[in-house]
Amino acid sequence: MPLAHLSRFARLNPRTVTSKRELIILWIAILGLFLIAGGLLVWLVEPAPPKTIVMSAGPQDSSFMPTAMAYKKILARNGITLKVLPSGGSVQNLQRLLDPKQHVDIALVQGGVAGGLDTSSLMSLGSVFHAPILVLYRGENVTQLSQFTGMRIGVGEEGTGTRVIALDLLKANGIVPGGPTTLVPVDGEQAANELAAGNLDAAFFDGGSASRATMVSVLHRPGISTMDFAQAAAYTRRFTYLDEIDLPPGVLNLGKNEPPNTVHLISPLVELVARSSLHPAISDLLIEAAQEVHGKSGLLQHAGEFPNPEAHEYRISDDAARYYKSGKSFLYRSLPFWVASLLDRLVVLLVPIAVLLVPAMRALPALYRWRVRSRIYRWYGLLIAIERGAMSNTQGAEREALVKELDAIEESVNRMKMPLAYADAFYVLREHVSFVRERLSDASRREAATPA
Template sequence: MDKIEKPHRWTRFLRVSSRDLFVTVVPVALALSAAIWAVLHFVRPAAPSTITISTGPDGSSFQRAAERYGKAFAANGVTLKVRPSNGSLENLRRLADPDAGVDVGFVQVGVKLPDPQPGERRRELASLGTISRQPLYILVHGAAPPDRLSALAGKRLVIGPEGSGTRVLALALLKANGIEPGGPTTMLDLDDDLVGDALEQGYVDAAFLMGDSASPRVIRSIIERPGVHVLQLSQVEAYLRKFQDLDRVVIPMGAYDLAHNMPATDLDLVASSVELVARADLHPAISDLLIETMREVHGRPFLLQRAGEFPVAREHDLPLSADARRYYESGKRWLYRMLPFWAASLADRFLMVLVPLVLLLVPVFRLVPQVYAWRVRARLYRIYGSLLELERDVLDHAAEHQAGLLDRLDAIERRADALKLPVAFADQFYVLREHIGFVRRRLTTLAGERRRAL
């Protein structure tokens, strides 16, 4: 007797239906990949490894400060590119220009861009905080110095280079006194090294100096000259009320040289602030690193400020960025307090991706098994559909078409036998087989009854 081989037990039943699993999982995987890509690129991109800062002229205090920034950034794995400029106005132009490639810059408060031209694109900007206060020295030549700016009408004035914060402030103060370019007053730009000689010899009548041009060493060397004085404004309080961003600064008697008592009296001056301005979409991690570095570089005490006085979260023309406000109120985020910058940046980004991803995966993990089961059952349901259609024909034509109906039923049974289903659906497969047998028996019974009736 020939040995009858039994079919392998996995011929019909599989652990998993690879085809259904593939068709179910691949669209979900593609959708998840697209979601992850969107989260990585739009929710919070990685912190940049290089940023660019616009400073001031070569050798200026802002350029030196930026170089110190660069050392702090390098210690955290970030490259800071330093771009010199002519001053605050040029820094502001670069920051507002989306194509200039500048991320942050030093800008004197009060410096503003003209209204944009039609079609001109400008980037949104925000302040990261005020970093210093710069007194305005108005040096005049003469035996009896005036105490009001209106007395300078018709004179020869040095007001700073084009694009500098000194020039912007000087023009604003002079305009408030009815003195504007194009009138009888001559407004000049003169090299810093020549200002002292020009004042002493009477080539110019007054000079407006701020920042690097007005360091204690420079001011001392100028006021030592005969006939040169610091103009003491009698209307300081009125200027402070009219120009809300100005501050009062008092240089104490003897502050520059105690032995020679220079200056000989207290100097009551107006001062402008300098802030670090950034593009509004600056990465939060870079914003935190900048403010931390600002505290290290600008927080030290000297003649014009106390220790820790700067940087300060003070708003002027530009709003304080949300990240800067959060830093000033609560400090660095906890990840950056616990981990090195590169590790904290990586972990921060991972968490920003993980949270929305988990929220997305929970319903997906619930849905995938249901879709997979539905696809497997759908193959059973299609056979059931054919079986139900056959059963209706059995009820109507069991006698006259028995042979044809049996052929159709055999075809349905072959389709069922050809199914490959996961083991978990074996019970439903055998129920289908029972139903096919039930229809076969019913077809035979009804066909016999009708033939006898005939």
């Protein structure tokens, strides 16, 4: 049994342990706790804004593409790279957003193309501009789509927003695929050329499939007219994604008074649609870019009309609603984007860190007391074992082993470096060592007094 005691003593010998080391160990443990907690909070609360985002725009010759390129230039000022992907138009843009395998963050999507798709995973940053439906035709005085029955109409290529809306409008006028009217899948520059060459009687155009320059060039060709939607108000009642837009006389050319009369148009709104995972700081930058690009007055809008939180088919995001209501936060107004982003995240972390710090600082003295006292109390197990050995009928070599073990314990205790605040417990331990030594001495005297 004494040899076992000595083995335990070797493991517990704290000669080299100092109070300074105890404090260092405690501080390291607390620092590690804060680092782990801080890392978890950074990960859980809000990640840093990404430096690159991907946008699905539209065909190269559409009005969507220059809009996306303008966004790219503005975001670059804040160190954000906008990767712009060409597409077939709003339908493909929406499909990319809904497909998790497509790494697309935002897209320009015109109203009326969602159909029966589940878009609950998407959100709108607001409406950014009108994409009016222009029906250009050969001839004059056409005010109803039903007047094109039996003719050749360009309705847009498969998968484009132009085609989806054109088929909806024509169906409402009794014109459907397979009937007497020939519906040709062309749009943009091709539709313009076919119309000018006389291969089409009419064609649908909008900003998602054709540039403004293309539409104007067709309009100025002899024999080509713009359909005046005399029933525009009825269309906006039947199709909630449409707005009515009037082109007043002379708005295109005051000197030539083009158009000579008010032209009634119908137009879906184009929304900036994003996945719900879009970072709030990036959302603010995109709306700010949209304000710079679309906020001025133009042929189809008044100054400040766009962007706006009016959303027809997609829920407006909470971050966008907050931005439209109160604008950028103080940090983002006053500091560079990345500095403001860092400080914004740090502020979010201050409260939970403070919640952890206060109890941790209160617990530090208690932990320190426990560590110091544990260095004293651990010896009592060995002392009790030696005392029990002294009370048993140990003789000769066994008792000498107990005495040597007690000597080693006493030497180690005397070399302990103990803070003055715990000197009382230290001297009590030394008294107990002396007490156990006295018990060993009493046992030796009794043995010597016992007759052989």
